[in-house]
Amino acid sequence: MTGTEGASAALHAELARLRAVTRLAGVPVAQFDRERRYVWVNDEYGSLVGRRSDDIVGRRIDEVIGERAHATVAPFVERVLRGERVEYEAEVELATGRHFVQSILAPTHDERGGVDGWIGIVRDVTERRRYEETQARFAAIVACSDDAIVGKTLDGIVTSWNDGAVRLFGYTAEEMIGQPIQRLMPSDRIDDMMHILGQIRAGRRVDHYETERIRKDGTRIHVSLTVSPIKDAAGTVIGASKIARDVTERHRAEMQLRETLALLAILNRTSALLSAELDLSKLVQAVTDAATEVTGARYGAFVFDVPGSGEALAPYALAGVPRDARASFPLPRAGALIDVTLREERVVRLDDVRLDPRYGGAASDDGTAPGELPVASYLAAPLVSRGGVLGGLFFGHPEPGAFTERDERFVVAFAAQAAAAIDNARLYEAERRSRARAEAASRAKDDFLSMVSHELRTPLQSMLGWVAVLRQGRLPPERAARALDAIERSGRLQAKLIEDLLDVSRIVQGRLDMERRPVALHTVADAALEAIRPEAAVKDVAIEASLDGDVTVIGDPVRLEQVVGNLLRNAVKFTPAGRSVHVSVQRSGDAARIVVRDEGEGIDADFLPHVFEPFRQAEDVRKRTTSGLGLGLAIVKSLVEHHGGQVAAASPGLGRGATFTITLPLAGPSATSELGEVRPGSGSVESGT
Amino acid sequence: MPDELSILVVEDDDDIRQAISLFLEAEGYRTVEARDGDEALRLLRSPERFCLVLLDLFMPGKNGWEFRAEQLSDPAIADIPLIVISADRSAPQKAATLGAIGCMVKPIDFSRLLDTVATHC
Numbered sequence: 137m138t139g140t141e142g143a144s145a146a147l148h149a150e151l152a153r154l155r156a157v158t159r160l161a162g163v164p165v166a167q168f169d170r171e172r173r174y175v176w177v178n179d180e181y182g183s184l185v186g187r188r189s190d191d192i193v194g195r196r197i198d199e200v201i202g203e204r205a206h207a208t209v210a211p212f213v214e215r216v217l218r219g220e221r222v223e224y225e226a227e228v229e230l231a232t233g234r235h236f237v238q239s240i241l242a243p244t245h246d247e248r249g250g251v252d253g254w255i256g257i258v259r260d261v262t263e264r265r266r267y268e269e270t271q272a273r274f275a276a277i278v279a280c281s282d283d284a285i286v287g288k289t290l291d292g293i294v295t296s297w298n299d300g301a302v303r304l305f306g307y308t309a310e311e312m313i314g315q316p317i318q319r320l321m322p323s324d325r326i327d328d329m330m331h332i333l334g335q336i337r338a339g340r341r342v343d344h345y346e347t348e349r350i351r352k353d354g355t356r357i358h359v360s361l362t363v364s365p366i367k368d369a370a371g372t373v374i375g376a377s378k379i380a381r382d383v384t385e386r387h388r389a390e391m392q393l394r395e396t397l398a399l400l401a402i403l404n405r406t407s408a409l410l411s412a413e414l415d416l417s418k419l420v421q422a423v424t425d426a427a428t429e430v431t432g433a434r435y436g437a438f439v440f441d442v443p444g445s446g447e448a449l450a451p452y453a454l455a456g457v458p459r460d461a462r463a464s465f466p467l468p469r470a471g472a473l474i475d476v477t478l479r480e481e482r483v484v485r486l487d488d489v490r491l492d493p494r495y496g497g498a499a500s501d502d503g504t505a506p507g508e509l510p511v512a513s514y515l516a517a518p519l520v521s522r523g524g525v526l527g528g529l530f531f532g533h534p535e536p537g538a539f540t541e542r543d544e545r546f547v548v549a550f551a552a553q554a555a556a557a558i559d560n561a562r563l564y565e566a567e568r569r570s571r572a573r574a575e576a577a578s579r580a581k582d583d584f585l586s587m588v589s590h591e592l593r594t595p596l597q598s599m600l601g602w603v604a605v606l607r608q609g610r611l612p613p614e615r616a617a618r619a620l621d622a623i624e625r626s627g628r629l630q631a632k633l634i635e636d637l638l639d640v641s642r643i644v645q646g647r648l649d650m651e652r653r654p655v656a657l658h659t660v661a662d663a664a665l666e667a668i669r670p671e672a673a674v675k676d677v678a679i680e681a682s683l684d685g686d687v688t689v690i691g692d693p694v695r696l697e698q699v700v701g702n703l704l705r706n707a708v709k710f711t712p713a714g715r716s717v718h719v720s721v722q723r724s725g726d727a728a729r730i731v732v733r734d735e736g737e738g739i740d741a742d743f744l745p746h747v748f749e750p751f752r753q754a755e756d757v758r759k760r761t762t763s764g765l766g767l768g769l770a771i772v773k774s775l776v777e778h779h780g781g782q783v784a785a786a787s788p789g790l791g792r793g794a795t796f797t798i799t800l801p802l803a804g805p806s807a808t809s810e811l812g813e814v815r816p817g818s819g820s821v822e823s824g825t
Numbered sequence: 826m827p828d829e830l831s832i833l834v835v836e837d838d839d840d841i842r843q844a845i846s847l848f849l850e851a852e853g854y855r856t857v858e859a860r861d862g863d864e865a866l867r868l869l870r871s872p873e874r875f876c877l878v879l880l881d882l883f884m885p886g887k888n889g890w891e892f893r894a895e896q897l898s899d900p901a902i903a904d905i906p907l908i909v910i911s912a913d914r915s916a917p918q919k920a921a922t923l924g925a926i927g928c929m930v931k932p933i934d935f936s937r938l939l940d941t942v943a944t945h946c
Contacts, residue, residue: 601844604935
């Protein structure tokens, strides 16, 4: 073997060893000469560039790896050929695709020490780079996420804390990593955490779990959590990653929606009531109750505005107040604050009424008078109707700041609705009353017309009946007088009824014409007595008269006779056969007095006050014992009063008779002197008894 | 005549009651007078037999309604027909509710009364 052969053999052996070693390492290796031709490559290198290794040896590098990849590596090749050891990382585009490579280029030397080529060792790190890129991207995503993404151990120790978590919870990563996650939990939500950890330990994920957390600044926030178990390579759960999203706003919106729905339900119920309820007191109570419920007030009151009513305003309707506390109900207390609502018609909402100077009468340390209900929060709204302020709705709560702007808006809307409803109820009430009055008036008119009709028809029937009997011509002559009596009596009765009606009509219209001259009362009494005697005789009623001769008044003799006549006719009418009627005329001090007493059925005490009212007769209309319009006594009263006198009725009770007493002013002495020429119209004048 | 039927005239006004009674008697009818419902019921239950009741409504004592109610509840006299004679303007409606066979509003025409009575007695 020559030396060259020996050296060549040694080189071969070395290359074979190299091939074996590099295969074992799985690392692509190639050797180049100065002219950048491949001297030797291993199979791994062939796989990397996509050629068989024996197709590579002897070719130039740019031929094998392509122009683009060569452009990338050429600068490093320059350097290694200058004798430098070069390490680089680069992304190269090969026939097999884009690769990330980490290469080491080491120069080789000839015997004289000159560079005659290089050996390149290439590590394909494409997979690792991709992984790292993905990781970096994930990390960026986590870092940039608006959601809080938190890693923790199964014991709840925080292991990672992104910016979202910083923003959401207010703690920095430094403050939280290594700390227990429990510091975010409200004490009443520990159960939630136990539940979540239980799920995680069992390897299950928890999705969109809504709970509450406490920020570093102490505020409570609503969060939606998605918690996933973190497992090691063996699948054992070693921790949890948690994504938390702030749903406070959404939660608030939901709560508001729920409240609004509840509010609508109450409003709906109340509106129906408001429009249907026309009973004022029920309406006001319903308004107070509903508004108290909706505002969440502890106490509610409705107060009718009574202008100028002084210090105490009586609450008309109350809600939420125990019975025994009603007397001490602190709202509303009269004063400047109430005036803002009832006079200035403004809404008042105070977080703490005790701090307001207009809230007068603070009598103890907490601002409430002894025995008063404790009220801090205050809300008051006026009820303004078409006619002005009707009153106000007042609400109180022992906690400060209990009423929100929303409560205020609601109460204002509610007050408007309630005011309209109260207006309606009042209008309805007024309408109902006036209708009832009109109906009563109409009924009274109907009743009166029926009665007049009945009373006028009755004597007419008597007359027509007896005329028919006479016309038959079969009446025995001795009974003809009976027929004529009946006709005459009925005719007179009819005339009297018509006179009474005309009198009442004149009285009502104020057109009663009366003479005014001295009248000796015994003369008018006598005339009246003469007129009634036939009727009394028929009824077998005795009349006892005691008439003083020197009792003179100023007036109309015809009217005064009518007065006495009406009283006598009534007395005779109500006195049974065999009994008496007593009449007297006398002086009584400065007055003239006429008394008519009967022994009849008397007057019930209940009816006595109404005895002089027109159209009033004591008995049931179907039990009519007597005819007549019930106008006699009304006419008496009116005529007596026109004479400046008075008439009174008295009765010891039913069955015991009745006494009517007329009192008239006596005429002066000058009037009395004219007496001699004066005679009442009825002619037959006889002196007393 | 023992089997002759009578007409009962129930009316509190003496003049009217007597006029009706005299008028009908003069026409050959037999009449019996009552001043109120009590007297009328007493007479209906007497041996006297009646073909018709002429009834005023507004009366003291037992009034027309009370009389009629008691009459109808007594089978012995319930069938005796009733004619209401009243000065009340709404007497026809009232008579209808009482189950009367007729009603005349005062002042009544006596010749018409005669025609009406003739159809029942």
